[in-house]
Amino acid sequence: MADMRKDRDTALDALLQEIVTEVRDTQYLTGRASLSPQVMLALRQVPREAFVSEKQNAAAYLNLPLPIGYAQTISQPYIVALMTDMLEPGNDHIVLEIGTGSGYQAAILSQLVKHLYTMEVIDALAQQASDRLRRLDYRNVSVRTGDGNLGWPEHAPYDSIIVTAAAPRIPPALLEQLKPGGRLVIPVGTDHFSQDLWMIRKDSGGHLEEKNVLPVVFVPLIQQQDRS
Numbered sequence: 001m002a003d004m005r006k007d008r009d010t011a012l013d014a015l016l017q018e019i020v021t022e023v024r025d026t027q028y029l030t031g032r033a034s035l036s037p038q039v040m041l042a043l044r045q046v047p048r049e050a051f052v053s054e055k056q057n058a059a060a061y062l063n064l065p066l067p068i069g070y071a072q073t074i075s076q077p078y079i080v081a082l083m084t085d086m087l088e089p090g091n092d093h094i095v096l097e098i099g100t101g102s103g104y105q106a107a108i109l110s111q112l113v114k115h116l117y118t119m120e121v122i123d124a125l126a127q128q129a130s131d132r133l134r135r136l137d138y139r140n141v142s143v144r145t146g147d148g149n150l151g152w153p154e155h156a157p158y159d160s161i162i163v164t165a166a167a168p169r170i171p172p173a174l175l176e177q178l179k180p181g182g183r184l185v186i187p188v189g190t191d192h193f194s195q196d197l198w199m200i201r202k203d204s205g206g207h208l209e210e211k212n213v214l215p216v217v218f219v220p221l222i223q224q225q226d227r228s
């Protein structure tokens with residue numbers, strides 16, 4: 001038991017070190033040389049092995065996306081770290097995530113914001129993530145099954161919105177549900193092997209400023225009309 005914990009700590013230290021290096025190496029694209037100490041702490045505190053199946057346990061602290069069933073994946077830790085940092089989360093923020101998946105990104109954000117609302121289109125994944133987050137005692141997260149293209153208007157506007165699946169274009173509902181001064185981080189593109197991670201900022205006058213940050217690989221954001 002003690003040995004297992006030691007192995008886990010060693011693997012986690014190595015992963016965090018790898019993230020630090022990759023963030024530094026991609027600074028020329030992202031404009032970020034390092035992550036905030038709060039984001040680093042959240043990455044240390046959330047047990048990624050609890051968000052993957054037992055079969056994937058040995059790989060939980062590798063800097064890799066992993067399968068979570070239903071043809072979906074838990075994202076690569078570096079990209080979770082980077083996107084979380086790009087949101088510049090604050091402890092009074094109300095945040096929306098589209099693409100709950102395993103619930104890992106949600107757990108990371110829950111450590112950094114006041115409340116996280118997260119939507120998942122595959123009901124079984126939403127149920128699993130919701131049960132898992134409750135079991136692990138992440139209380140400031142609400143999970144809902146639904147099409148993230150429409151956002152979650154009941155709790156809008158949001159201080160920030162993170163989309164963890166690649167959209168063919170930016171869903172207008174998400175721009176509407178963003179607060180003035182807020183940030184939307186979203187992968188955009190239809191190529192399965194490469195999309196662009198965009199950062200959209202809405203200024204205090206409601207004007208949008210868009211920046212293409214770096215190439216990424218995400219599963220596609222499902223369009224409800226494709227499912228019927």
Ligand code: SAH
Binds near residue numbers: 074105148223
């Ligand atoms: N953030 C997740 C990784 C998500 S993978 C994690 O930390 O594990 C992308 C997820 O987006 C998948 O679970 C997929 O089912 C979900 N998804 C795809 N299209 C969606 C849509 N239109 N609305 C909500 N969720 C969607």
